[in-house]
Amino acid sequence: xxxxxxxxxxxxxxxxxxxxxxxxxxxxxxxxxxxxxxxxxxxxxxxxxxxxxxxxxxxxxxxxxxxxxxxxxxxx
Amino acid sequence: xxxxxxxxxxxxxxxxxxxxxxxxxxxxxxxxxxxxxxxxxxxxxxxxxxxxxxxxxxxxxxxxxxxxxxxxxxxxxxxxxxxxxxxxxxxxxxxxxxxxxxxxxxxxxxxxxxxxxxxxxxxxxxxxxxxxxxxxxxxxxxxxxxxxxxxxxxxxxxxxxxxxxxxxxxxxxxxxxxxxxxxxxxxxxxxxxxxxxxxxxxxxxxxxxxxxxxxxxxxxxxxxxxxxxxxxxxxxxxxxxxxxxxxxxxxxxxxxxxxxxxxxxxxxxxxxxxxxxxxxxxxxxxxxxxxxxxxxxxxxxxxxxxxxxxxxx
Ligand SMILES: C[S@@+](CC[C@H](N)C(=O)[O-])C[C@H]1O[C@@H](n2cnc3c(N)ncnc32)[C@H](O)[C@@H]1O
Numbered sequence: 522x523x524x525x526x527x528x529x530x531x532x533x534x535x536x537x538x539x540x541x542x543x544x545x546x547x548x549x550x551x552x553x554x555x556x557x558x559x560x561x562x563x564x565x566x567x568x569x570x571x572x573x574x575x576x577x578x579x580x581x582x583x584x585x586x587x588x589x590x591x592x593x594x595x596x597x
Numbered sequence: 598x599x600x601x602x603x604x605x606x607x608x609x610x611x612x613x614x615x616x617x618x619x620x621x622x623x624x625x626x627x628x629x630x631x632x633x634x635x636x637x638x639x640x641x642x643x644x645x646x647x648x649x650x651x652x653x654x655x656x657x658x659x660x661x662x663x664x665x666x667x668x669x670x671x672x673x674x675x676x677x678x679x680x681x682x683x684x685x686x687x688x689x690x691x692x693x694x695x696x697x698x699x700x701x702x703x704x705x706x707x708x709x710x711x712x713x714x715x716x717x718x719x720x721x722x723x724x725x726x727x728x729x730x731x732x733x734x735x736x737x738x739x740x741x742x743x744x745x746x747x748x749x750x751x752x753x754x755x756x757x758x759x760x761x762x763x764x765x766x767x768x769x770x771x772x773x774x775x776x777x778x779x780x781x782x783x784x785x786x787x788x789x790x791x792x793x794x795x796x797x798x799x800x801x802x803x804x805x806x807x808x809x810x811x812x813x814x815x816x817x818x819x820x821x822x823x824x825x826x827x828x829x830x831x832x833x834x835x836x837x838x839x840x841x842x843x844x845x846x847x848x849x850x851x852x853x854x855x856x857x858x859x860x861x862x863x864x865x866x867x868x869x870x871x872x873x874x875x876x877x878x879x880x881x882x883x884x885x886x887x888x889x890x891x892x893x894x895x896x897x898x899x900x901x902x903x904x905x906x907x908x909x910x
Contacts, residue, residue, distance in 0.1 A: 545625055546625040546626045546628060546629065547621060547625045547628060552626065552629070553626065553627075553629040553630055554626045554627050554629075554630065554673050554674065554677055555677050555888070556626075557626040558674065558677045558678060558681065562681070574670075574671055574674050574675065577674050578624060578626075578667070578670045578671070578674065580626060581623075581624075581625055581626070
C-alpha cells in the first residue's frame, strides 16, 4: 500500500481503499484544516522535512501533497 | 444540495457566496468548518458575513476574496499549529509584548493578512458568530441614545463598523497602536459608510486619556495580547462614565502567535474586570466543538459589564 495514502488514511481515520490521488478535502470526510496539519506533521516527522504555511495552503489533494513532498525530497 | 445552498447564498449575500466559492476552489481544507457555520447559524452567517464581505469588497476591490481567503488560511493554520504545540507544552510560548510588537503589530505585510484573517473569523467561525449575536442582542440595546463610544484595539475595524451601522445615532472613537490596523479600519469604515461618525487614532490603549469620558466602551480580543491585561481594563474604566456599559472579549486557553496572557478559565477574566470597578451583567463563553485529542478547549468569552456607580464590594 502506498505510504502517503496510508498516512492520510490514518490521520483522517478513513479506510485507505476509499482514497485516491484525487481525494481532496472537498469530497473526503474528516478532512478539515486540523487534519491537513496533522498529515503535514506526520510527513515532517517521517521524512525530516518542514512545510511552510504557504506550502500547507497547497495541500489540496493527495496528488498535490505528493508533488510537494517529492519536490522537497528531491531538493535535499 | 450543495448547488441549492450556493445559489441561495448567492441570492442573499453575493459577496459572501464569492468568498465561499474561493475557499472551495483554492483553500478547500478550510471549507468544512465554514460549511458547518453556514448550516448551524444560517441567519447570522448571512447577516454578518454578507455585510462584512460587502465592506471588504469595496475596501479591497476585486482582490477581496483572495485576500480574505488567504488571510483566513494563514491565520487558521497558525492557530492550529500553535494549539497543537500549546496542548503538548501546557503553556503559551513565553513571549513578551515587545517581541510580538516587533514581529506582528509593527510588520505591515504581516498585519494586513493577519487583520483580514481575524476579520473573517468573526463570521466564518461558528463560536465567534455567537459572540456577535450576543453583542448585537444584549450589549447594543444597553448603549444610550446618541452615546459616544470608545473602542480600544480596533484592529480591522469590524466591530467598529458593526456598531456604527447598528447605531446610526452614536459616535465612535477607535484606537489602535498599529498604524496599519487603522489604515484598514479607516477603509472598512468608509466602505460601511460610517466614516463620518467614527474617528481613528493611533494610541496606546493602556495610557490613552480622553478629555471627556465616554458613554460606553468596547475592546475585543486585546486582553490576551497584553502582559498585564488588568491595565487595559483599568484604563477603560478611567475613560468611561459611571454607569457606562462596556463589552470586552477575551480568548481563554487559545494559543495564537501573539497571545501572551494565558487566561485559564472564565472566572479569571471576570475577576479582572470586577477588580477594575465594573459590575458584570452578562457573559457568553463560546467554543468550537470539543476535540478529545486536545487537552485544552479554546474559547472566546464575551462579557458585558457596567462601571460601578457606588462603592459596593
Ligand atoms: C487581535 S486584534 C483584535 C482586533 C479587533 N478588536 C477584532 O476583534 O477584530 C488586536 C489589536 O489590538 C492592537 N493592539 C495591541 N496592543 C495595543 C495597545 N497597547 N493599544 C492599542 N491597541 C493595541 C493590535 O494592533 C491589533 O490591531
